[in-house]
Amino acid sequence: MKKAFGRFFGKIRHSNRPYFVIGCHRSGTTSIARIFDEAENGVCYVEPVPNLNCEARERMDGQLGEATGIVQAAIEPRISACDTTVYGEKNAPLGMFTKELLQLCDCRFIFVVRDGRDVVRSLINWHEGLFGSIYRECKETSNLTEQAKAAVANLPVELDYSDYFRPRPLPGEPLFEQWENLSRMEMCAFFWSRYNDYVLDALSGLPDECYRIVDYSIPSPVEIMEAARFVGLEGVEATKVRSMLDKKINSLKDRTGFIGGYPHWHDWDDEQMGKFMTIAGSTMKRLGYV
Amino acid sequence: MSEEHRGDPATLSNPNELPLLRLFRDRLYRNIKKRFLLRGFRPYRAVNGGYDRAAIDAVCAQVSESLSGLGLNNPFSLYQQVVDFFAHRNRYIVRPLRDLKEPLPPHYASVCFRHDLDGDIVTGIRAACYLARQGVPGSFYVLHTSGYYGYLDNGTFVRNVAMESYIADLVATGCEIGLHTDPLYLFCKHDINGCSAVKEEIAWLRSLDANVCGSVAHNSAHLFGAENFEIFRGRSWGGRHGFECDGKRVPLQIIDEKSLGLRYEGNYPIQSDDFDTEVAAEFLSFLPDDGIRSPAWQKNYFMENPMFRRGYDMDIWLLGTDAWMVADYRTGKMMWPVTTETMLGYLDEEEPGYRAVISIHPEYVSK
Secondary structure, three states: OHHHHHHHHOOOOOOOOOEEEEOOOOOOHHHHHHHHOOOOOEOOEEOOOOOOHHHHHHHHOOOOOOOHHHHHHHHHHHHHOOOOOEOEEEOHHHHHHHHHHHHHHOOEEEEEEOOHHHHHHHHHHHHHHHHOOOOOOOOOOOOOOHHHHHHHHOOOHHHOHHHHHOOOOOOOOOOOOOHHHOOHHHHHHHHHHHHHHHHHHHHHOOOHHHEEEEEOOOOOHHHHHHHHHHOOOOOOOHHHHHHHHHOOOOOHHHHHOOOOOOOOHHHOOHHHHHHHHHHHHHHHHHOOOO | OOHHHOOOHHHOOOOOOOHHHHHHHHHHHHHHHHHHHHOOOEOOEEEEEOOOHHHHHHHHHHHHHHHHHOOOOOOHHHHHHHHHHHOOOOOEEEEOHHHOOOOOOOOOEEEEEEEEEOOOHHHHHHHHHHHHHHOOOOEEEEEOOOOOOEEEEOOEEEEEOHHHHHHHHHHHHOOEEEEEEOHHHHHHHHOEOHHHHHHHHHHHHHHOOOOOOEEEEOOOHHHHOOOHHHHEOOOOHHHOOEEEEOOEEEEOOOEOOHHHOOOEEOOOEEEOOOOOHHHHHHHHOOOOOOHHHOHHHHHHHHHOOOOEEEOOOEEEEEEEOOEEEEEEOOOOEEEEEEOHHHHHHHHHHOOOOOEEEEEEOHHHHOO
């Protein structure tokens, strides 16, 4: 109400500097976006379209050259349509276009990271409980819920832009030949590692004042409020943040009532952990998780 | 024209007749005709049982080996090479076969990957997985009379238990799944109602979450005397309602595709209205020793087929080791055998705006 009132009369003080929440799927980006959307002077949209899934995959694969025009055509109209508040959105694929976005709108980035083992577990539970379409080529048999079975049966591969976005090894890379025989856990580990490495590399080329990294492995209300202030948001209160974190927004339980069955990484055996670390170990070290 | 090729009496209606009355009379006629034509054939009964996945995997491996023994097999990388060529290129739009007739954007050619799963569903699934990895659509038609699917036991069809997990794997990849229809085999060789088999197997596939909206006929008319798609109403040669096979009268035009939820037949056949007994006999008896790899047979079947022509521009079939057949219906040009490089080069050189169907039997890329 407060926000609507302020928008109507154009009285809300705003920085006019948009922000983007980026991060690998299942890292907590939707949770932080919903919290940010509670701000008095700003919005945070969750995955507005077009979200450049296909272009982001091409970028990760090194097959997309100049992309300023593509990014501008997709993003600028959204920002322009929201000129009385701090514009924000969360979109994982935009992590591949940080340079273009910065040029376009002098924005800020919130890069949400989470322990790769937790992300992999969450991705597999998400796959089994809700969508059934994470790395559709994986041979591993999945124990899908009825909801996930129906979802995957009704989504033809040519319309599955989310799964297309997830990276696959390129010819010449060590995993290229082995890929078709990898488990879903290994494929998800590759996704997490490739995505985070790409964004970390990209952000390292940007001025420090443009981005903030938020660790969502054990989300901290203080860190989230600091991130909100960093992007110019006001009125994100500690009690509200705590209450929203307690709700575990966009968790499998929040979405379906189910608790996924994939074991916590504390319960992985040596072989499983070894496979994960072989693929994602260097990124785990880079982010300080091991 | 003989009795059997006359038009359906139900269509010879009086224009003054009430529409409801006409509808009732048409249905009554069709039901009587169906019962009359199907008399003498045993009902189709199917049960689940048979072989598990390990056993069927071994059967498919044997199919692959025997094809290798004949010098006709290719490494799977050939399939990957072809898919990679078309994937995400500005010039091509890759579509499932169900969307073949969708309008083409300017300056694009459309390509459909049709997979006839005759003998090796294991490599078929591998192909579907590869397409999923590349985010590219493909259409896969499971053959309900194939050894991997099931077998007849004292007149009862036993579906292999392995099929449920194979279909689940295909569904997971997001490919199109359809039925490779072979009702004439059941009619001609086992005196079983093949039309019921088609209906029942489509229903069974749908019960496994396969969104079946199309079929593709197995084999060619040379085998039994009719195309398998002639069991569908309105798809028979010259409107015939049956044909003779091994001394039996086999019915045609029994199934209504629409009422079965089928939107297309994958050959997109455009039937000839003219049926001439002599032309038919000459066409159907032409079976050289090297069969589908005979240039004369290919010309006879693809270019000069008196029964039907196809509703798209190009057929491309993989028929041997790095050996493709290209039939370009727009120009009448046929090429066989051509290498993968030549085939792809030909498609690249042609002006966009065409619709090509690339047919692959996965056992040919199973080495």
